[in-house]
Amino acid sequence: MRSPFGSRAGSASLPWLGFAPGIVLFGLFALLPALAVVGYSFTDISAVPNLPWRWIGLENYRRFFLSGEAATNRSVIVRTIVFCFSVTVIQNAIALAVAIVLNRRMVGGTFVRAVVFMPVVLGVTVIGLTWSLFFNPTGGPGASLWGLFGMDSAFFGDSRLAFPLIIFVQIWSSLGYSMIIFLAGLQAIPPDYYEQAAIDGANAWQRFRHVTNPMIAPAMTANVLIAIIGSLQTYQLVYVLTGDRPTTSVLALKVFTYAFGHADQGYASAISMVQFVIVAVIALTALAILRRRETQL
Amino acid sequence: MSIAPKTATLALAGVLSLTLASCGYLTNDDEGGGEGGTLRILVHGNPPVEQVLAQLADQFEQQNPGTTVEVSSVPTNDYQNVRNTRIAAGGVDIVEAVDSGFTARSNPDYVTGVDESPFIQGVQAGNWVELTGQEFLGNFSPEVMEQLAYDGRAFLVPTGTVYYTGILYNQDIFAEHGLAVPTTWSEFVEVCQTLQEAGITPLSMGGQDLWPVGLLVLALAQSMFPDLPALDEQLWTGQFPLDGPESVELLEKLQTLYGFTEDNFPGIAYSTIPSRFASGEVAMIPDGNWSAPSIDAAGPEFSYDIFPLPGSDNPADNQYIGGKLDAGYGIPTSSPNQDLAIRFLEFYSQPENYQTFIRGSGFGPVQPGMQTDTPILESIAGYNGDGAFYPAWDQVFHRNPNAGDLLAITWSYQQLAPMGTTDDPAEVAAEMQRTWETALAGN
Numbered sequence: 001m002r003s004p005f006g007s008r009a010g011s012a013s014l015p016w017l018g019f020a021p022g023i024v025l026f027g028l029f030a031l032l033p034a035l036a037v038v039g040y041s042f043t044d045i046s047a048v049p050n051l052p053w054r055w056i057g058l059e060n061y062r063r064f065f066l067s068g069e070a071a072t073n074r075s076v077i078v079r080t081i082v083f084c085f086s087v088t089v090i091q092n093a094i095a096l097a098v099a100i101v102l103n104r105r106m107v108g109g110t111f112v113r114a115v116v117f118m119p120v121v122l123g124v125t126v127i128g129l130t131w132s133l134f135f136n137p138t139g140g141p142g143a144s145l146w147g148l149f150g151m152d153s154a155f156f157g158d159s160r161l162a163f164p165l166i167i168f169v170q171i172w173s174s175l176g177y178s179m180i181i182f183l184a185g186l187q188a189i190p191p192d193y194y195e196q197a198a199i200d201g202a203n204a205w206q207r208f209r210h211v212t213n214p215m216i217a218p219a220m221t222a223n224v225l226i227a228i229i230g231s232l233q234t235y236q237l238v239y240v241l242t243g244d245r246p247t248t249s250v251l252a253l254k255v256f257t258y259a260f261g262h263a264d265q266g267y268a269s270a271i272s273m274v275q276f277v278i279v280a281v282i283a284l285t286a287l288a289i290l291r292r293r294e295t296q297l
Numbered sequence: 298m299s300i301a302p303k304t305a306t307l308a309l310a311g312v313l314s315l316t317l318a319s320c321g322y323l324t325n326d327d328e329g330g331g332e333g334g335t336l337r338i339l340v341h342g343n344p345p346v347e348q349v350l351a352q353l354a355d356q357f358e359q360q361n362p363g364t365t366v367e368v369s370s371v372p373t374n375d376y377q378n379v380r381n382t383r384i385a386a387g388g389v390d391i392v393e394a395v396d397s398g399f400t401a402r403s404n405p406d407y408v409t410g411v412d413e414s415p416f417i418q419g420v421q422a423g424n425w426v427e428l429t430g431q432e433f434l435g436n437f438s439p440e441v442m443e444q445l446a447y448d449g450r451a452f453l454v455p456t457g458t459v460y461y462t463g464i465l466y467n468q469d470i471f472a473e474h475g476l477a478v479p480t481t482w483s484e485f486v487e488v489c490q491t492l493q494e495a496g497i498t499p500l501s502m503g504g505q506d507l508w509p510v511g512l513l514v515l516a517l518a519q520s521m522f523p524d525l526p527a528l529d530e531q532l533w534t535g536q537f538p539l540d541g542p543e544s545v546e547l548l549e550k551l552q553t554l555y556g557f558t559e560d561n562f563p564g565i566a567y568s569t570i571p572s573r574f575a576s577g578e579v580a581m582i583p584d585g586n587w588s589a590p591s592i593d594a595a596g597p598e599f600s601y602d603i604f605p606l607p608g609s610d611n612p613a614d615n616q617y618i619g620g621k622l623d624a625g626y627g628i629p630t631s632s633p634n635q636d637l638a639i640r641f642l643e644f645y646s647q648p649e650n651y652q653t654f655i656r657g658s659g660f661g662p663v664q665p666g667m668q669t670d671t672p673i674l675e676s677i678a679g680y681n682g683d684g685a686f687y688p689a690w691d692q693v694f695h696r697n698p699n700a701g702d703l704l705a706i707t708w709s710y711q712q713l714a715p716m717g718t719t720d721d722p723a724e725v726a727a728e729m730q731r732t733w734e735t736a737l738a739g740n
Contacts, residue, residue, distance in 0.1 A: 046418070049381055062739070069701025138561075155561075157504050157505050158561075158564065243507060260375070260378040263381065
């Protein structure tokens with residue numbers, strides 16, 4: 001078989017020359033720092049310049065799981081998983097519904113698509129500011145809306161409501177991205193399949209279940225994995241909306257707080273390793289299930 | 298089209314060279330040094346301080362032709378990280394030492410298993426230029442210089458004092474309702490009830506930022522525990538149970554204060570509080586004297602004063618307003634402009650320039666003979682006595698990292714509803730005690 005890279009002498013190395021910068025950059029700025037974090041998690045390295053650091057074994061992990069703040073940390077882990085599960089399920093369900101509606105020929109469909117996608121291009125700070133102003137308890141539109149029903153709330157300051165509101169904002173800000181992926185999947189389904197199903201007497205639900213569902217399985221896999229990994233790594237939104245509070249904090253925010261707030265980078269590295277294990281277990285499990293589902297469908 | 302390997306290699310090398318050259322360009326552009334030169338000062342976000350430093354910088358530039366002074370600031374939450382990065386890169390000449398838990402004092406013997414403060418660690422690592430023997434340090438109060446000295450050596454030039462265990466109150470509202478300044482807890486509760494019955498919101502605070510609520514804890518501790526150093530030692534030696542009656546009483550009083558505070562205060566931003574106080578929307582706010590410039594700007598005719606939050610029913614316990622020595626200015630050893638930095642600090646320390654700084658920043662002065670133009674600083678001096686200084690609980694308490702952020706100032710105000718989810722102070726206290734015991738066992 002002819003080589004896709006040509007047959008001239010010496011040209012076999014040309015592809016590697018193209019890959020090399022990417023591999024070197026990835027190694028230097030992604031792989032090496034990631035491996036360094038594993039090492040740092042066993043040290044007391046701090047952000048204070050020129051301070052010697054020591055190997056302290058599992059002390060950072062003991063502190064996370066067994067010290068006085070262990071109960072708080074367990075709550076943070078549970079909240080992180082709840083956040084991931086809620087965002088992944090709700091975001092993908094709504095995104096799929098919106099994509100199915102927008103996949104039909106309709107007046108203003110392009111405009112609606114642009115509106116749904118718009119939050120994706122906004123920065124986290126802009127999103128945080130927008131919703132903080134909306135839910136400002138002293139005169140924000142959200143407070144006026146609540147007032148119509150005779151209610152009031154501290155919103156992002158409310159210890160019970162703040163976390164659901166953060167989930168809502170996260171879904172709002174990422175919905176467009178998932179929707180576009182689903183829409184691309186839907187538009188790739190040949191219309192003949194639906195015509196054939198209709199001729200066979202399939203109703204709307206049966207067409208969705210037996211035609212749409214299997215055909216968008218790869219899009220579903222991509223969306224679910226993106227949502228899982230994205231939500232498990234989210235900290236910026238929580239940070240700008242509520243700060244590091246005991247009722248809203250998540251693992252990624254703890255990493256940020258200890259690394260950059262307390263300059264306790266060894267401990268922050270240990271927390272990020274805990275986060276890495278959780279992300280890996282959930283993402284790989286989801287990937288295995290979704291791949292098997294794709295094959296079965 | 299085919300590209301020869303040699304051509305591709307050359308192109309790649311060219312791109313990398315350009316990238317490295319760009320990095321080099323950026324680095325070189327930031328360097329100061331030489332006669333005259335550029336002096337870079339980094340402070341945390343505090344508009345009055347930034348403005349008065351810029352004013353002093355202008356004067357310094359006029360007196361030193363060819364010299365440029367750049368004053369930059371970053372938000373408080375990001376300050377420590379940005380400062381450490383710029384120190385490591387040699388990109389700053391004068392910085393503030395405002396780490397959380399800042400102290401120049403070494404840990405006492407009863408505090409075990411805890412690192413020294415980041416400032417002391419920095420001194421030990423050789424990060425700060427020693428200023429011992431500089432004549433201009435003699436302009437400051439010797440007691441203050443002693444507080445800032447580590448092992449008898451000076452590394453910092455003081456800024457001033459701030460006081461934050463008091464309550465700022467609207468004098469017109471108090472006069473209108475015939476209210477006197479309360480001197481006991483019972484009187485304070487009566488004042489709040491009277492205001493509430495008159496349809497006036499007694500208290501407000503910026504719960505969204507968390508720390509303003511912590512000021513109430515510090516204020517209650519100031520009056521309920523007259524011997525704060527002894528309390529610190531008792532905590533670390535396990536002799537003060539956090540679920541005991543005194544601790545629960547503090548949380549109950551905190552809950553009472555929450556009840557007198559504006560609805561939904563956990564969602565209100567601190568930045569809105571000074572102007573809302575100045576507009577008469579609320580009668581009282583727990584705040585520090587640093588707010589005076591903002592309040593004065595929001596309401597030039599607004600009449601307000603301060604009193605110590607009376608957490609005790611014994612008036613003698615409620616006399617003082619606690620505070621701290623605020624950030625000191627230091628010179629990193631990585632600075633390429635150390636001589637120029639010392640000259641600026643000498644200029645800053647001259648009484649006439651320090652007077653300008655004090656007037657603009659709103660800090661309490663730490664040089665003798667200064668005039669503040671800030672009435673509440675005079676009121677604070679009236680409570681504390683001339684020149685006396687009472688450190689607040691957060692300046693005395695040695696934080697235990699193993700106890701986490703919730704016990705950063707001992708009493709976990711973030712867990713008590715409506716800031717948190719627990720309505721029962723005794724339950725919060727029991728959780729605090731469990732956390733503290735586990736933390737001590739791990740030290």
